[in-house]
Amino acid sequence: MKTPLNIGIVGAGGRMGRSLLENAFATDTLNISAAIDRPGSARLGEQIGPQQIIATDDLASSIEECDVIIDFSTPDACMSAARVAADSGVPVVTGTTGLSAAQQEELNVLAAQIPILQAANFSVGVNILAKLVELASRASGEGFDLEVFEAHHKHKVDAPSGTALMLGKAAAKGRDLDLEEVATWAREGHTGARSSDEIGFQVLRGGDIVGEHTVFVCGAGERIELTHRATDRGIFARGALRAARWLHTQPPGKYDMADVLF
Ligand code: NAD
Numbered sequence: 001m002k003t004p005l006n007i008g009i010v011g012a013g014g015r016m017g018r019s020l021l022e023n024a025f026a027t028d029t030l031n032i033s034a035a036i037d038r039p040g041s042a043r044l045g046e047q048i049g050p051q052q053i054i055a056t057d058d059l060a061s062s063i064e065e066c067d068v069i070i071d072f073s074t075p076d077a078c079m080s081a082a083r084v085a086a087d088s089g090v091p092v093v094t095g096t097t098g099l100s101a102a103q104q105e106e107l108n109v110l111a112a113q114i115p116i117l118q119a120a121n122f123s124v125g126v127n128i129l130a131k132l133v134e135l136a137s138r139a140s141g142e143g144f145d146l147e148v149f150e151a152h153h154k155h156k157v158d159a160p161s162g163t164a165l166m167l168g169k170a171a172a173k174g175r176d177l178d179l180e181e182v183a184t185w186a187r188e189g190h191t192g193a194r195s196s197d198e199i200g201f202q203v204l205r206g207g208d209i210v211g212e213h214t215v216f217v218c219g220a221g222e223r224i225e226l227t228h229r230a231t232d233r234g235i236f237a238r239g240a241l242r243a244a245r246w247l248h249t250q251p252p253g254k255y256d257m258a259d260v261l262f
Contacts, residue, residue: 007244008034008066008090010081011073012055013043016095019237020070025049030241034062034069038077063088068244075099082110091115091247093240095122097162111254117247119257121163122239126213127257129228130170133215136224137174140217142196146171147216151204159203160185167215168199 007024011017012035024030035048035055046055056062059069059081069085071078071094078096085092091114099107107116121127137146148171150164160168165179172179177197184200194200211230216223239257246260 004029004031005245005248006031006033006065006067007241008032008036008059008062008069010036010059010069010071010077011096012048013037013041014072015233016072016237016240019234020072020240021048023234023237023241027241029245033065033067034059036062036081038073059084063090066090068093068248070094070240070244071096072240075103079103079106082107082116086110086113089114091117091244091250093117093243093247095119095236095240108254112252114252115247115250115255116253117243117255117257117259119239119243121166121236122243122257123163123228123230123235124239124242124257124261125228125230125235126163126166127239127261129213129215129226130166131258131262132226133167134170134174136215136217136226137171139174140219140224141175144217144219145194145196145198145200146175147200147202147218149202149204149212149214149216151206151209151212153208153210154205156205159205160201161203161211161213163211163213164201164203167213168201171199171215 007030009017009020024032032049036059037043039057043055048055063084069090069092071081073096075098078094082092148164148168150161169179182197182199184198214225214227216225243260
Protein backbone atom coordinates (compact mmCIF):
# COMPACT_ATOMS: atom_id res chain seq x y z
CA MET A 1 0.00 0.00 0.00
CA LYS A 2 1.22 3.52 -0.82
CA THR A 3 2.19 5.77 2.10
CA PRO A 4 -0.65 8.23 2.67
CA LEU A 5 -0.04 11.91 1.98
CA ASN A 6 0.08 13.92 5.23
CA ILE A 7 -2.14 16.99 5.06
CA GLY A 8 -2.33 19.95 7.41
CA ILE A 9 -5.60 21.91 7.27
CA VAL A 10 -5.71 25.61 8.12
CA GLY A 11 -9.26 26.72 8.96
CA ALA A 12 -10.13 23.18 10.08
CA GLY A 13 -13.17 24.31 12.09
CA GLY A 14 -14.84 26.15 9.18
CA ARG A 15 -17.39 24.94 6.60
CA MET A 16 -14.67 24.06 4.09
CA GLY A 17 -12.33 22.73 6.79
CA ARG A 18 -14.97 20.29 8.02
CA SER A 19 -15.74 19.17 4.48
CA LEU A 20 -12.01 18.63 3.82
CA LEU A 21 -11.70 16.50 6.97
CA GLU A 22 -14.78 14.45 6.07
CA ASN A 23 -13.58 13.82 2.52
CA ALA A 24 -9.99 13.07 3.60
CA PHE A 25 -11.19 10.52 6.19
CA ALA A 26 -13.18 8.78 3.43
CA THR A 27 -9.94 7.72 1.67
CA ASP A 28 -6.94 5.73 2.90
CA THR A 29 -4.51 7.63 0.63
CA LEU A 30 -4.69 10.80 2.76
CA ASN A 31 -3.81 11.32 6.38
CA ILE A 32 -4.65 14.44 8.41
CA SER A 33 -1.46 15.40 10.26
CA ALA A 34 -2.48 18.87 11.52
CA ALA A 35 -5.81 20.64 12.08
CA ILE A 36 -5.30 24.36 12.67
CA ASP A 37 -7.84 26.99 13.61
CA ARG A 38 -7.72 30.50 15.11
CA PRO A 39 -6.73 31.15 18.72
CA GLY A 40 -9.88 30.87 20.85
CA SER A 41 -11.73 28.62 18.37
CA ALA A 42 -14.13 26.18 20.05
CA ARG A 43 -12.53 23.39 18.03
CA LEU A 44 -9.06 23.69 19.67
CA GLY A 45 -8.13 20.67 21.77
CA GLU A 46 -10.66 18.45 19.98
CA GLN A 47 -9.39 15.00 18.90
CA ILE A 48 -9.93 14.64 15.18
CA GLY A 49 -10.25 11.56 12.95
CA PRO A 50 -8.88 8.02 13.22
CA GLN A 51 -5.42 9.34 14.21
CA GLN A 52 -7.02 11.41 17.00
CA ILE A 53 -4.84 14.43 16.22
CA ILE A 54 -5.39 17.44 18.44
CA ALA A 55 -6.65 20.65 16.79
CA THR A 56 -4.32 23.56 17.63
CA ASP A 57 -3.70 27.21 16.70
CA ASP A 58 0.03 26.60 16.12
CA LEU A 59 0.96 25.53 12.59
CA ALA A 60 4.69 26.08 13.13
CA SER A 61 4.92 23.25 15.70
CA SER A 62 3.26 20.68 13.40
CA ILE A 63 4.49 21.81 9.97
CA GLU A 64 7.23 19.13 9.91
CA GLU A 65 4.49 16.44 10.05
CA CYS A 66 2.85 17.81 6.87
CA ASP A 67 3.56 16.99 3.20
CA VAL A 68 1.06 19.67 2.03
CA ILE A 69 -0.96 22.43 3.70
CA ILE A 70 -4.54 23.12 2.56
CA ASP A 71 -5.85 26.52 3.62
CA PHE A 72 -9.49 27.68 3.55
CA SER A 73 -9.53 30.35 6.25
CA THR A 74 -9.09 34.14 6.13
CA PRO A 75 -6.62 36.27 4.15
CA ASP A 76 -4.45 37.00 7.25
CA ALA A 77 -4.44 33.34 8.31
CA CYS A 78 -3.65 32.26 4.76
CA MET A 79 -0.62 34.57 4.68
CA SER A 80 0.68 33.41 8.08
CA ALA A 81 0.34 29.78 6.98
CA ALA A 82 2.07 30.45 3.65
CA ARG A 83 5.03 32.12 5.44
CA VAL A 84 5.40 29.19 7.88
CA ALA A 85 5.12 26.70 4.99
CA ALA A 86 7.68 28.60 2.90
CA ASP A 87 10.17 28.55 5.81
CA SER A 88 9.80 24.74 5.97
CA GLY A 89 9.56 24.05 2.23
CA VAL A 90 6.01 22.64 2.45
CA PRO A 91 3.63 23.16 -0.55
CA VAL A 92 0.39 25.11 -0.03
CA VAL A 93 -3.05 24.72 -1.62
CA THR A 94 -5.24 27.73 -0.87
CA GLY A 95 -8.84 28.58 -1.69
CA THR A 96 -9.13 31.57 0.66
CA THR A 97 -10.67 34.52 -1.18
CA GLY A 98 -10.43 38.26 -0.55
CA LEU A 99 -6.63 38.66 -0.37
CA SER A 100 -5.53 42.29 -0.68
CA ALA A 101 -3.30 43.28 -3.61
CA ALA A 102 -0.31 43.37 -1.21
CA GLN A 103 -1.13 39.91 0.19
CA GLN A 104 -1.55 38.51 -3.33
CA GLU A 105 1.80 39.98 -4.30
CA GLU A 106 3.51 38.43 -1.24
CA LEU A 107 1.92 35.04 -1.99
CA ASN A 108 3.25 35.21 -5.55
CA VAL A 109 6.73 35.98 -4.18
CA LEU A 110 6.56 33.04 -1.73
CA ALA A 111 5.84 30.79 -4.73
CA ALA A 112 9.51 31.19 -5.67
CA GLN A 113 10.32 29.14 -2.53
CA ILE A 114 7.51 26.53 -2.52
CA PRO A 115 4.78 25.23 -4.87
CA ILE A 116 1.57 27.25 -4.21
CA LEU A 117 -1.73 26.34 -5.87
CA GLN A 118 -4.44 29.00 -5.60
CA ALA A 119 -7.92 28.75 -7.12
CA ALA A 120 -11.11 30.79 -6.73
CA ASN A 121 -13.10 27.64 -7.52
CA PHE A 122 -11.82 24.12 -6.79
CA SER A 123 -14.68 22.28 -8.50
CA VAL A 124 -13.24 19.94 -11.12
CA GLY A 125 -16.44 20.35 -13.18
CA VAL A 126 -16.34 24.15 -13.20
CA ASN A 127 -12.68 24.19 -14.26
CA ILE A 128 -13.44 21.76 -17.10
CA LEU A 129 -16.44 23.92 -18.09
CA ALA A 130 -14.22 27.03 -18.25
CA LYS A 131 -11.91 25.24 -20.69
CA LEU A 132 -14.89 24.10 -22.82
CA VAL A 133 -16.27 27.66 -22.83
CA GLU A 134 -12.97 29.09 -24.06
CA LEU A 135 -12.87 26.44 -26.80
CA ALA A 136 -16.51 27.03 -27.86
CA SER A 137 -16.03 30.80 -27.83
CA ARG A 138 -12.95 30.60 -30.04
CA ALA A 139 -14.35 27.99 -32.46
CA SER A 140 -17.78 29.61 -32.84
CA GLY A 141 -16.36 33.04 -33.60
CA GLU A 142 -18.30 36.11 -34.66
CA GLY A 143 -21.96 35.48 -35.48
CA PHE A 144 -22.36 33.55 -32.22
CA ASP A 145 -23.39 35.57 -29.17
CA LEU A 146 -22.06 34.69 -25.69
CA GLU A 147 -24.24 34.97 -22.58
CA VAL A 148 -23.51 33.74 -19.03
CA PHE A 149 -26.37 32.68 -16.73
CA GLU A 150 -26.01 31.83 -13.04
CA ALA A 151 -28.43 30.81 -10.25
CA HIS A 152 -27.71 30.63 -6.51
CA HIS A 153 -29.55 30.36 -3.17
CA LYS A 154 -31.31 33.38 -1.74
CA HIS A 155 -28.62 34.09 0.90
CA LYS A 156 -25.88 34.90 -1.62
CA VAL A 157 -24.96 38.59 -1.29
CA ASP A 158 -22.84 39.24 -4.39
CA ALA A 159 -23.67 39.04 -8.10
CA PRO A 160 -22.70 37.84 -10.58
CA SER A 161 -20.95 34.95 -8.83
CA GLY A 162 -17.16 34.67 -8.91
CA THR A 163 -17.62 31.53 -11.01
CA ALA A 164 -19.79 33.42 -13.55
CA LEU A 165 -16.95 35.97 -13.81
CA MET A 166 -14.44 33.15 -14.31
CA LEU A 167 -16.62 31.74 -17.13
CA GLY A 168 -17.06 35.22 -18.63
CA LYS A 169 -13.26 35.63 -18.63
CA ALA A 170 -12.87 32.24 -20.34
CA ALA A 171 -15.43 33.28 -23.00
CA ALA A 172 -13.62 36.60 -23.53
CA LYS A 173 -10.24 34.86 -23.74
CA GLY A 174 -11.57 32.64 -26.53
CA ARG A 175 -12.20 35.80 -28.59
CA ASP A 176 -9.01 37.63 -27.43
CA LEU A 177 -11.22 40.22 -25.68
CA ASP A 178 -10.95 41.89 -22.25
CA LEU A 179 -14.08 41.01 -20.24
CA GLU A 180 -14.16 44.40 -18.51
CA GLU A 181 -14.49 46.07 -21.93
CA VAL A 182 -17.23 43.81 -23.33
CA ALA A 183 -19.32 42.75 -20.30
CA THR A 184 -23.00 43.76 -20.13
CA TRP A 185 -23.87 43.27 -16.47
CA ALA A 186 -27.65 43.90 -16.76
CA ARG A 187 -30.32 44.92 -19.29
CA GLU A 188 -33.49 46.92 -18.73
CA GLY A 189 -35.69 49.25 -20.76
CA HIS A 190 -34.79 50.36 -24.28
CA THR A 191 -31.34 48.79 -24.48
CA GLY A 192 -30.97 48.88 -28.26
CA ALA A 193 -29.88 45.85 -30.25
CA ARG A 194 -27.21 43.58 -28.87
CA SER A 195 -23.70 44.19 -30.23
CA SER A 196 -21.81 41.19 -31.57
CA ASP A 197 -18.87 41.26 -29.18
CA GLU A 198 -20.68 41.87 -25.86
CA ILE A 199 -20.80 39.16 -23.20
CA GLY A 200 -24.04 39.37 -21.19
CA PHE A 201 -24.72 38.19 -17.62
CA GLN A 202 -28.04 37.00 -16.13
CA VAL A 203 -28.55 36.29 -12.45
CA LEU A 204 -31.25 34.32 -10.58
CA ARG A 205 -31.52 34.15 -6.76
CA GLY A 206 -33.84 31.81 -4.90
CA GLY A 207 -34.34 28.94 -2.46
CA ASP A 208 -31.42 26.67 -1.69
CA ILE A 209 -29.76 26.40 -5.13
CA VAL A 210 -26.10 25.44 -4.47
CA GLY A 211 -24.94 26.87 -7.81
CA GLU A 212 -25.82 26.59 -11.49
CA HIS A 213 -23.95 28.15 -14.42
CA THR A 214 -24.76 28.03 -18.12
CA VAL A 215 -22.85 29.68 -20.92
CA PHE A 216 -25.01 30.15 -24.03
CA VAL A 217 -23.32 30.29 -27.43
CA CYS A 218 -26.17 31.53 -29.64
CA GLY A 219 -25.93 31.50 -33.43
CA ALA A 220 -28.46 31.85 -36.26
CA GLY A 221 -30.62 28.71 -36.27
CA GLU A 222 -28.68 26.93 -33.49
CA ARG A 223 -27.30 27.38 -29.98
CA ILE A 224 -25.05 25.54 -27.54
CA GLU A 225 -25.73 25.55 -23.77
CA LEU A 226 -22.76 24.55 -21.61
CA THR A 227 -24.00 23.88 -18.08
CA HIS A 228 -22.56 22.99 -14.68
CA ARG A 229 -24.84 22.18 -11.74
CA ALA A 230 -23.46 21.90 -8.22
CA THR A 231 -25.51 19.80 -5.81
CA ASP A 232 -22.99 19.38 -3.00
CA ARG A 233 -20.41 21.79 -1.53
CA GLY A 234 -18.05 18.79 -1.15
CA ILE A 235 -16.97 19.38 -4.78
CA PHE A 236 -14.63 22.16 -3.57
CA ALA A 237 -13.07 19.97 -0.88
CA ARG A 238 -12.58 17.01 -3.22
CA GLY A 239 -11.02 19.32 -5.83
CA ALA A 240 -8.64 20.78 -3.23
CA LEU A 241 -7.61 17.30 -2.05
CA ARG A 242 -6.96 16.28 -5.67
CA ALA A 243 -4.90 19.49 -6.07
CA ALA A 244 -2.87 18.61 -2.93
CA ARG A 245 -2.05 15.13 -4.30
CA TRP A 246 -0.83 16.73 -7.52
CA LEU A 247 1.03 19.67 -5.96
CA HIS A 248 3.29 17.83 -3.54
CA THR A 249 5.50 16.50 -6.36
CA GLN A 250 5.77 19.84 -8.23
CA PRO A 251 8.72 22.27 -8.13
CA PRO A 252 8.28 25.73 -6.54
CA GLY A 253 5.97 28.00 -8.56
CA LYS A 254 2.46 29.40 -8.78
CA TYR A 255 -0.24 26.99 -10.02
CA ASP A 256 -4.02 26.83 -10.46
CA MET A 257 -6.59 24.05 -11.05
CA ALA A 258 -6.06 24.15 -14.81
CA ASP A 259 -2.47 22.93 -14.16
CA VAL A 260 -3.87 19.93 -12.27
CA LEU A 261 -6.47 19.00 -14.87
CA PHE A 262 -4.93 19.75 -18.27
P1 NAD B 1 -15.64 29.68 7.49
O1 NAD B 1 -15.81 31.03 8.09
O2 NAD B 1 -16.71 28.65 7.72
O3 NAD B 1 -14.24 29.04 7.98
C1 NAD B 1 -13.05 29.76 8.15
C2 NAD B 1 -12.27 29.10 9.26
O4 NAD B 1 -10.99 29.72 9.35
C3 NAD B 1 -12.96 29.23 10.62
O5 NAD B 1 -12.99 27.98 11.29
C4 NAD B 1 -12.05 30.23 11.35
O6 NAD B 1 -12.06 30.05 12.75
C5 NAD B 1 -10.70 29.87 10.73
N1 NAD B 1 -9.68 30.86 11.01
C6 NAD B 1 -9.82 32.22 11.18
N2 NAD B 1 -8.65 32.78 11.51
C7 NAD B 1 -7.74 31.78 11.56
C8 NAD B 1 -6.36 31.73 11.87
N3 NAD B 1 -5.67 32.84 12.22
N4 NAD B 1 -5.72 30.53 11.81
C9 NAD B 1 -6.40 29.41 11.47
N5 NAD B 1 -7.72 29.39 11.20
C10 NAD B 1 -8.39 30.56 11.22
O7 NAD B 1 -15.42 29.92 5.92
P2 NAD B 1 -15.50 28.86 4.74
O8 NAD B 1 -16.85 28.87 4.11
O9 NAD B 1 -14.92 27.56 5.16
O10 NAD B 1 -14.52 29.58 3.67
C11 NAD B 1 -13.17 29.85 4.00
C12 NAD B 1 -12.52 30.57 2.82
O11 NAD B 1 -12.55 29.73 1.64
C13 NAD B 1 -13.24 31.85 2.39
O12 NAD B 1 -12.28 32.79 1.97
C14 NAD B 1 -14.12 31.42 1.22
O13 NAD B 1 -14.45 32.46 0.35
C15 NAD B 1 -13.21 30.41 0.57
N6 NAD B 1 -13.87 29.39 -0.28
C16 NAD B 1 -13.25 29.09 -1.46
C17 NAD B 1 -13.76 28.08 -2.27
C18 NAD B 1 -13.01 27.72 -3.53
O14 NAD B 1 -13.41 26.81 -4.26
N7 NAD B 1 -11.89 28.39 -3.79
C19 NAD B 1 -14.91 27.37 -1.90
C20 NAD B 1 -15.52 27.71 -0.68
C21 NAD B 1 -14.98 28.71 0.13
